[in-house]
Structure formats: structure tokens, C-alpha cells
Amino acid sequence: MTESGPLATKRCSNCGGEYLLAFFRHSGGGGRVDHSSDKRQLHRDRCIGCESTIERSEMLDRQLRRKATEARRRHGKRLQELGVIRKRDDLETVFGWSLDKMVDDIKRTIGEGCPYCTLPVVSEDDFGRVTLEILNPDHSPYYATNVRWCCSSCNAEKHRLSTDDWGARQTMWRRWRLNEARRESDPLAFAFLASNRHEEKTLPLW
Numbered sequence: 001m002t003e004s005g006p007l008a009t010k011r012c013s014n015c016g017g018e019y020l021l022a023f024f025r026h027s028g029g030g031g032r033v034d035h036s037s038d039k040r041q042l043h044r045d046r047c048i049g050c051e052s053t054i055e056r057s058e059m060l061d062r063q064l065r066r067k068a069t070e071a072r073r074r075h076g077k078r079l080q081e082l083g084v085i086r087k088r089d090d091l092e093t094v095f096g097w098s099l100d101k102m103v104d105d106i107k108r109t110i111g112e113g114c115p116y117c118t119l120p121v122v123s124e125d126d127f128g129r130v131t132l133e134i135l136n137p138d139h140s141p142y143y144a145t146n147v148r149w150c151c152s153s154c155n156a157e158k159h160r161l162s163t164d165d166w167g168a169r170q171t172m173w174r175r176w177r178l179n180e181a182r183r184e185s186d187p188l189a190f191a192f193l194a195s196n197r198h199e200e201k202t203l204p205l206w
């Protein structure tokens with residue numbers, strides 16, 4: 001480990017990698033750098049790579065917690081008005097709406113896409129499309145069995161459509177995904193799938 005000069009390095013306390021000092025933020029209040037002391041002391045213990053990743057995941061966590069809190073508050077208010085629960089705290093203490101569990105579930109939905117249409121539920125930093133669905137409003141709002149996170153379109157449409165139409169829609173989503181996969185794996189053989197798309201009729205599929 002070089003102790004001074006432009007090639008001075010430091011080992012990150014988080015990932016263990018050894019990097020040039022430029023890859024560590026300055027510690028302290030951003031005052032003048034004291035050139036006489038060991039420069040490594042003037043830099044933070046974690047490298048910029050690790051700090052950025054940790055900051056980003058903490059920021060995401062805070063945003064998702066806000067979203068979960070807001071969803072629980074909104075549903076609590078509504079369910080209380082409907083007389084389903086006695087007080088808003090019931091959602092957490094009686095029906096298992098734990099914030100940690102909710103945040104985990106939102107994260108999973110962001111990672112895997114909507115459980116119904118499988119389309120992505122986020123764009124950049126917008127989590128607006130992840131919504132909480134009460135599966136059966138006639139049953140008690142137990143989080144483990146009667147709550148699911150899905151995209152806002154599916155959430156709205158599921159409650160608008162009849163059970164039959166919703167069931168048919170689910171099957172067609174599966175068929176559509178299969179067709180997408182087929183076209184991807186063999187564009188020529190499955191070119192007929194795109195033949196009804198007017199604007200693409202004369203274009204090759206790749």
C-alpha cells in the first residue's frame with residue numbers, strides 16, 4: 001500500500017478492495033486538506049463504489065417504506081370506514097400488515113414484474129405503478145392470504161371485469177408471453193405472428 005503521492009491507495013472497509021485515494025470521498029466537514037498528515041486518514045473508510053451502492057439501496061428502502069406506510073394508512077382508513085376493522089392499527093397488529101414484509105413484497109414485485117401480466121411495474125424511480133390489491137374484499141384483510149402487490153392496470157381491471165373475463169385475460173396473457181418468447185427465439189418461423197401489425201408488415205422482424 002503506497003502511503004503518499006498520486007498513487008496512494010487505501011483498502012475499503014466494506015468490500016476489502018484496494019483503490020487509489022481518488023476512489024474514496026473526503027471525510028470530515030470538507031475543509032482544507034492537510035497535506036502534512038497521512039492522506040488515507042482524510043478519506044472515508046468505504047470506497048465510493050460501496051458508498052454509492054449502499055446509499056442507493058438505503059434511498060430505495062426509504063422510498064418503499066413511505067409507499068408501504070401510505071398504502072397501509074389509506075387502506076386502514078377505508079377498511080375502518082367500512083367497519084371491517086375497528087381501528088387502523090388492526091391492520092398491523094391483527095392482520096399482519098408488517099412494514100418490513102410489505103417492503104420486501106414491493107421489492108420482489110419490482111424485480112419480477114406484475115404477478116398477473118408480468119410487465120415491469122416501475123420506470124426509473126417511479127413506483128407509482130406498484131399497487132396493493134385486496135384479493136377478496138368480502139374476506140378479512142389478512143396480509144398473508146388476502147393481499148397482493150400488482151401493477152395498477154391489473155388492479156383496476158381485475159375489479160372492473162367479471163371473474164370469467166379476468167380468468168380469460170390471464171390465460172391470454174400467458175399465450176401472449178409464449179408468442180413473444182417464440183418470436184424472440186425464432187423470428188422467421190413465427191413471422192406470421194406479426195403479420196397483422198400493419199406498420200411492421202413489410203419490415204423484417206429483427
Ligand SMILES: [Zn+2]
Nearest residue numbers: 012015047050
Ligand atoms: Zn468498497
Ligand SMILES: [Zn+2]
Nearest residue numbers: 114117151154
Ligand atoms: Zn399487471
